[in-house]
Amino acid sequence: MSATLLRRTVMVLGLPIALIIIWWFTSANSTDFYQPPLSRILEVFPETWLNDRLLRDVPASLGRLAVGYTLALIVGVAVGVVVGSSRFLRRLLEPVLEFLRAIPPPVLVPVFILVAGIDNAMKVLVIISGCVWPVLLNTVEGVRGADEVLGDTCRSYRIGGVLRLRSFVLRAASPQIITGARQALSIGIILMVISEMKAASQGIGFIIIEFQRGFQIPEMWSGVLVLGLIGVLLSLLFRAVERRVLVWYYGVRAAERGTR
Amino acid sequence: MTQAAPTTPGRAGASSVLLGVVGLAGFAALLEVLPRAGVVPAEYLPPTSTIGRALVAQTERPAFWTAFLDTLQTWLTGLVIAVVAGVVIGVVIGAVPVLREATASTIEFLRPIPSVALIPLAVVLLGTGMEATLVLVVYASFWQVLVQVLYGVADVDPIARETANSYRLGRWERVRYLLWPTTLPYAMTGVRLAASVALILTITGELTIGTPGLGKEIEVAYSSNAIAAMYSLVVVTGLLGVVANVVTRGAERRVLAWHPSVRKEIPA
Amino acid sequence: MLEIRSLRKVYDGHGRQVEALADITFDVAAGQFVCVVGPSGCGKTTLLRCLGGLLRPTSGDIRVGGRPVSGPPSELAIVFQEYGRSLFPWLKVHENVELPLKAKGLPSAERSRLVGQALEAVGLAEARTAWPWQLSGGMQQRVAIARALAYQPRVMLMDEPFAAVDAQTRADLEDLVRSVWRQFGVTLLFVTHDIDEAVYLGERVIVLSSSPTVVVEDLAIDLPAERDQLNTRSDPRFVELRAHVYSRIQQAKRRAPAQATAPRNS
Numbered sequence: 001m002s003a004t005l006l007r008r009t010v011m012v013l014g015l016p017i018a019l020i021i022i023w024w025f026t027s028a029n030s031t032d033f034y035q036p037p038l039s040r041i042l043e044v045f046p047e048t049w050l051n052d053r054l055l056r057d058v059p060a061s062l063g064r065l066a067v068g069y070t071l072a073l074i075v076g077v078a079v080g081v082v083v084g085s086s087r088f089l090r091r092l093l094e095p096v097l098e099f100l101r102a103i104p105p106p107v108l109v110p111v112f113i114l115v116a117g118i119d120n121a122m123k124v125l126v127i128i129s130g131c132v133w134p135v136l137l138n139t140v141e142g143v144r145g146a147d148e149v150l151g152d153t154c155r156s157y158r159i160g161g162v163l164r165l166r167s168f169v170l171r172a173a174s175p176q177i178i179t180g181a182r183q184a185l186s187i188g189i190i191l192m193v194i195s196e197m198k199a200a201s202q203g204i205g206f207i208i209i210e211f212q213r214g215f216q217i218p219e220m221w222s223g224v225l226v227l228g229l230i231g232v233l234l235s236l237l238f239r240a241v242e243r244r245v246l247v248w249y250y251g252v253r254a255a256e257r258g259t260r
Numbered sequence: 261m262t263q264a265a266p267t268t269p270g271r272a273g274a275s276s277v278l279l280g281v282v283g284l285a286g287f288a289a290l291l292e293v294l295p296r297a298g299v300v301p302a303e304y305l306p307p308t309s310t311i312g313r314a315l316v317a318q319t320e321r322p323a324f325w326t327a328f329l330d331t332l333q334t335w336l337t338g339l340v341i342a343v344v345a346g347v348v349i350g351v352v353i354g355a356v357p358v359l360r361e362a363t364a365s366t367i368e369f370l371r372p373i374p375s376v377a378l379i380p381l382a383v384v385l386l387g388t389g390m391e392a393t394l395v396l397v398v399y400a401s402f403w404q405v406l407v408q409v410l411y412g413v414a415d416v417d418p419i420a421r422e423t424a425n426s427y428r429l430g431r432w433e434r435v436r437y438l439l440w441p442t443t444l445p446y447a448m449t450g451v452r453l454a455a456s457v458a459l460i461l462t463i464t465g466e467l468t469i470g471t472p473g474l475g476k477e478i479e480v481a482y483s484s485n486a487i488a489a490m491y492s493l494v495v496v497t498g499l500l501g502v503v504a505n506v507v508t509r510g511a512e513r514r515v516l517a518w519h520p521s522v523r524k525e526i527p528a
Numbered sequence: 529m530l531e532i533r534s535l536r537k538v539y540d541g542h543g544r545q546v547e548a549l550a551d552i553t554f555d556v557a558a559g560q561f562v563c564v565v566g567p568s569g570c571g572k573t574t575l576l577r578c579l580g581g582l583l584r585p586t587s588g589d590i591r592v593g594g595r596p597v598s599g600p601p602s603e604l605a606i607v608f609q610e611y612g613r614s615l616f617p618w619l620k621v622h623e624n625v626e627l628p629l630k631a632k633g634l635p636s637a638e639r640s641r642l643v644g645q646a647l648e649a650v651g652l653a654e655a656r657t658a659w660p661w662q663l664s665g666g667m668q669q670r671v672a673i674a675r676a677l678a679y680q681p682r683v684m685l686m687d688e689p690f691a692a693v694d695a696q697t698r699a700d701l702e703d704l705v706r707s708v709w710r711q712f713g714v715t716l717l718f719v720t721h722d723i724d725e726a727v728y729l730g731e732r733v734i735v736l737s738s739s740p741t742v743v744v745e746d747l748a749i750d751l752p753a754e755r756d757q758l759n760t761r762s763d764p765r766f767v768e769l770r771a772h773v774y775s776r777i778q779q780a781k782r783r784a785p786a787q788a789t790a791p792r793n794s
Contacts, residue, residue: 011361011362011364011365012364012365013365014362015362015363015365015366016365016366016369019366034384034385035385088279091275091276091279091280091283092279092280092282092283092286093283094280094283095280095281095283095284096283096284096286096287098502098505099284099498099499099502100498101501102456102497102498102499102500102501102502102504102505103494103497103498103501104459104460104462104463104464104475104497104501105460106460106463106464106467106468106475107463107467107475107478107494107497108494109467110467110478110479110482110490111304111490111491111494113482114303114304114482114487115304115305147613149608149610149613149614150613150614150616152582152606152608152614153606153608153614155581155582155599155600156580156581156582156600156604156605156606157600157605157627157628157631157675157679158600158602158628158631158632159627159628159631160631163627163630163631167616167619167627168616171616171618174618186372186374187460189374189376190374190375190376190460190464193374193376193377193379194376194464194467194468197376197379197468198467198468205376208380209380211380212380212383212384217384220380220381220384221381223380224377224378224380224381227373227374227376227377228373228374228377230374231372231373231374231377232369232372232373234372235371235372248617248618248619248659248661249617249618251617251659251661251662252617252661255661255662
């Protein structure tokens with residue numbers, strides 16, 4: 001292994017591994033019922049999460065998240081483009097949208113339970129209700145901030161309609177839309193878990209709460225780890241998509257930086 | 261490459277305020293009409309006037325104000341802790357390149373962990389009081405601040421840095437004259453994002469864990485079927501969020517106004 | 529090809545009215561290369577935007593190819609000054625050049641052919657898969673010119689296209705524009721603040737006054753059709769013409785607007 005490669009590996013893995021080791025040893029002799037040793041948590045991991053019921057629940061939860069998130073993206077971008085393209089609509093709707101966005105999404109969970117019961121529809125609605133706002137408002141900002149010289153170029157070359165939407169409006173707004181999508185993702189995960197913790201009969205959130213109520217503490221901890229892993233994996237997935245979609249954007253920024 | 265649409269002051273400013281008010285009024289009117297017309301069942305969504313009356317009734321209850329203050333306390337305490345920790349740790353990490361490299365992977369791994377994952381842990385370890393919710397609030401908000409501060413540190417003008425080198429500035433002076441001014445606008449953005457996240461998690465904690473506060477009041481109203489009261493409390497949390505947004509955006513703009521370094525983009 | 533009659537444009541803002549163009553009248557025949565020169569702030573860009581259908585005039589008559597202009601005419605292409613911002617950063621060079629052709633509805637094979645031809649003409653055939661932001665300023669402006677060429681317009685408007693480019697690149701680009709003009713036979717209206725450039729490039733130079741703007745002079749440039757940076761610029765006739773334009777502009781800056789004069793030789 002070359003010196004730089006070794007150094008990089010140490011840098012990337014060093015602290016995480018050190019932290020895990022510290023956790024392992026400080027918890028090893030724990031007699032606190034609520035803070036089981038890491039070894040125990042890892043021990044129960046397979047039997048807790050690799051059985052039938054749970055292998056069904058995790059994909060179900062993620063599936064609801066995917067559906068809600070995707071719908072929120074579609075609605076948020078569509079409405080955002082319409083509102084962002086019209087100064088009149090923007091001024092008319094901005095305060096209303098800012099208010100709706102400021103309502104902490106979990107607060108709407110009771111509202112949606114009222115409206116939609118405790119089944120899948122409710123959970124998906126809750127996720128949409130929270131995810132749509134960052135996407136919508138960021139899309140409005142992105143559309144509004146599109147360069148006017150490009151707008152003139154489109155007008156003078158008579159580029160209109162769907163082509164203009166696809167090649168200009170959406171692309172120009174995409175960095176901002178991606179920012180909104182990222183925020184929406186974290187909100188979506190929060191809502192997925194909350195909606196399952198509060199009123200559900202299945203799902204990751206529900207399972208973890210059940211462990212907590214049943215005082216199955218190591219299992220509960222393992223659930224926390226699973227949620228953490230899900231968060232990390234989704235984030236990595238998002239980054240990968242973002243890198244592909246915004247290749248040009250990073251290039252422009254790098255070029256600007258280079259001239260400084 | 262992107263630029264904000266030119267803002268037209270003066271007459272245009274007044275007309276946009278007017279339009280905004282019209283929009284709000286229209287929204288309120290819509291929510292008045294829909295339940296009354298039976299389009300939306302009134303048990304699920306009371307008309308605006310009913311919610312308004314319930315809101316007024318709330319303000320006459322001492323318990324409401326206690327809850328309001330509880331929420332404020334949890335929110336602001338958590339926010340302050342997160343901001344201080346975020347800025348200090350961010351600057352320290354940023355000032356020492358080795359630290360930045362060594363911690364990068366850990367940060368990238370811990371950051372996306374959803375704070376709600378900590379709810380069961382917080383409950384069994386800390387109970388259902390403010391401390392438990394504080395864990396959530398601080399955890400989620402800290403990352404917002406830290407990430408922004410690290411962006412700021414990375415954004416230091418290379419030419420400025422070389423100038424500092426040629427003048428042989430020490431570590432402390434570098435932080436003061438190089439790092440801090442560049443980082444400040446980013447830190448303000450971090451505070452704004454953190455404030456909003458902190459409020460969300462405060463309410464979440466109150467809702468799910470049962471820490472005293474507006475979130476808990478909402479839960480109580482819901483379970484006792486006081487629907488209008490529940491909605492009025494939702495409105496209050498929304499207003500809190502708006503105020504937080506306006507205040508932090510205003511502060512951010514102030515700092516950016518006198519700040520010499522210009523940033524290209526503020527993530528919303 | 530281009531007919532402008534009594535063009536007037538008044539900007540209305542914050543209670544004040546700014547008369548950017550007072551009375552502009554001139555014609556451009558098909559295939560001509562005309563330069564428009566004037567003091568800063570005299571409304572050259574306003575004129576171009578009105579011509580290009582991006583701005584509605586307050587009064588007056590503009591015709592392109594005999595038809596009145598009510599929006600961007602389909603046979604007209606504009607090359608903007610801010611080349612960096614007029615190219616789409618998320619499209620590669622050849623995609624940028626191709627985009628207006630897609631809007632025109634041309635089939636894919638035809639589009640490829642036109643794109644290739646245009647990039648060839650501006651000397652950027654190798655850069656077709658590059659991103660615009662990877663290119664220098666001069667090259668980016670070439671891409672913008674290629675895009676205009678591929679569009680196969682009958683009229684090209686260029687709004688101070690080389691103002692933001694360094695002197696040596698500008699010289700190359702000037703020669704490129706002239707060669708492209710002769711190769712493709714477009715009618716070219718070139719707005720600039722650079723007097724030397726205007727005299728070097730144009731067959732005619734239209735001198736504008738300062739605000740409220742009118743045409744001060746419509747000067748025929750009787751330099752040979754073959755021009756090059758070294759010889760033409762040291763030609764005594766060039767020096768004369770240049771001095772004349774310069775003094776006209778200085779007069780225009782000092783006094784109230786002079787009256788529009790009919791085209792004549794100096």
